[in-house]
Amino acid sequence: MTPSSPHVLVNVNGRYITVAHGTTVAAALALAACGAARTSVSGEPRAPVCGMGICQECRVRVDGNVRLACQTLCAQGMLVEPMA
Template sequence: MPELSIDGHALRVAQGTTLAAALSLGGTGCSRTSVSGQRRAPLCGMGICQECRVTVDGQRRLACQTLCRDGMRVETQP
């Protein structure tokens, strides 16, 4: 079972879990903050809407298309 960090909080998930699902399991379900200050969450689940953008180990990724792996550091705030 992979263990990852989401905004500094440890979370263990089942193998094959997407980051979008982990965000929902690990707290608020939000993936980013919009330019107007509103919290945003995954919407389409297939990478079209781009609402699930997060930073993974310093790289921007789509949470709905990224599988969790052990040691991953995920940040939802800029």
């Protein structure tokens, strides 16, 4: 990808995908077909619900830091890992 490229390459749970600039991590999760941002205490996959950061269901690790997927834009080379 060149600096002027309209796309970025991100690693979502071990799978590399290309998304458009301005794509949220929540959307990248859906595009990567995993959809889940974290796993509940009972082991159920949890996905983004509200899309505006209120519900906290979209918590993920982005480059080792906890972030809300619905409020974080994808960046070139970003590593996104669902929370356990």
